[in-house]
Amino acid sequence: MKVLIVGSGIGGLTTALSLHASGIDVQVIDRVEQLRPLGVGINLLPHATGALVELGLADALAAQAIATSELVHFDRFGNEIWREPRGLAAGHPWPQYSVHRGRLQTVLLDALRDRLGDDAVRTGHHFTAATQEDDRVRAVVHDRRRDTAVELTADVLIGADGLHSAVRAHLYPDEGAPGWNGIRMWRGVAAAPPFLTGASMVMAGSNHAAKLVAYPLSPVEPGQDTVLVNWVAEVQMPDGAQGEAEWTRTGRLDDVLPYYHDWHIGGLDAGALLAGSETILEYPMVDRDPLPRWSFGRITLLGDAAHPMYPVGSNGGSQAILDARAVAAALEGSTDPVTALAAYDRARREAANSVVLANRDIPMDHTLRIVAQRAPEGFARIQDVLTAQELRAITDGYRRVSAIR
Known part of the structure; x- marks a missing residue:
């Protein structure tokens, strides 16, 4: 199995480490050209x-x-x-x-x-769109250095690209601003x-x-x-x-x-x-308002891309790390990524959404x-x-x- 992660923040990097520990091939991309x-x-x-x-x-x-x-x-x-x-x-x-x-x-x-290895994170790659097939997901990425479109294929695409998530916007194009x-x-x-x-x-x-x-x-x-x-x-x-x-x-x-x-x-x-x-x-x-669904076939969300919340009770980064562990556990040993991502959604979405609402209060x-x-x-x-x-x-x-x- 190969997983493409969009975003190299706390959630994205922890997810990559967790997936690697589960024996899963992983590639991380980030739109910034230099990680600082x-x-x-x-x-x-x-x-x-x-x-x-x-x-x-x-x-x-x-x-x-x-x-x-x-x-x-x-x-x-x-x-x-x-x-x-x-x-x-x-x-x-x-x-x-x-x-x-x-x-x-x-x-x-x-x-x-x-x-x-050093190529585990590809910088200067901005996610723009994705299409799903029976056995893979194809992501269209803008290579900012070469100013050209690149297609990346994987079994699973995970959006861990923060509050202004391009992957979330792809799944929910009419959502609007935070x-x-x-x-x-x-x-x-x-x-x-x-x-x-x-x-x-x-x-x-x-x-x-x-x-x-x-x-x-x-x-x-x-x-x-x-x-x-x-x-x-x-x-x-x-x-x-x-x-x-x-x-x-x-x-x-x-x-x-x-x-x-x-x-x-x-x-x-x-x-x-x-x-x-x-x-x-x-x-x-x-x-952002809690979502009714994170996983769509071979695409899912985690961290601030899935559940951005007020910074109350030290929960933002902590919840992203828990998402990472849960999605890796769901995918480990799985031969059906769609079913695995649905299980991850069930395991984490309600809990994380409840934190979003509790932090509002x-x-x-x-x-x-x-x-x-x-x-x-x-x-x-x-x-x-x-x-x-x-x-x-x-x-x-x-x-x-x-x-x-």
Whole structure:
């Protein structure tokens, strides 16, 4: 069996590694002409880490990532609302990892090239169309370097090409643009003094106004007084256009700093963190409505091409990795790709779609909004602001979303 994967992001590369481990021939193509370690930080939930460990990537991951020890919520004044252990500290068999997206992509790409050769990923190849026959699928690809059309044949075609998936558009040509929830995000990475445990993720504020997420991407080294910290600023915009939903779009410090210039959270100076970022990315918080079907004969979708979701609960990359493992398991040993892809669809689509819908609700943010409403100037004891049941709702919300595998 030969599988053609469109897209060399986290989902596409993990799928290629998973298929190779199952004894399946695989080819990856990507429209960009040069793969570069771009982006900012992402989080991998323990079950996603476990899937990568199964692929022999435990040591490579540990060398590039931070094992997150806890998640702590604050109000915008730095008063603690709630905290919970994460990953190994919470009793999971694998860590929850915080890692730079570019570094994770490099780990996956290096492993793929080591196992399949340098030609495992063909860059500068943009998928444009596909036709299916009884025993194969033919993909028409635009070779950008030669400016010519190329036909590639395979037994299976997998679209792992992200939010603006060309494969998804081929299957659903009338779908339209992603939907925006009114929240604009700015993201960056900067050096900052270590805070809390040195492996803590902090969230402050609430999505009804402004929210900040920050976590380290490098460990505290002896003799060093700073670590690399990833940050995400989420601001509810009262009006204005959605803007381009392209994750590499550059943003401006002046647009985001006024919301956070005086925030001091858990020993972290938010204003200094934002101002210390060499590059800032700007992005509307968008997703797409869940699809009724991913697999069409010999063609299927995974990752953001199948279920783009709001970045809540560290689920985006994690769900793509789980898709990769599931599609490889369905195809392994199969002599009927159509039946195998239908089984993959049944195994993963409902679960992933439920995460998309749960992330729209953002259950933990309802409680944080209550804190802001009841204690607009801050508080001394969270027990004076929230009931025990309201505090439990935060934990229950995270567990409900992150438990979907």
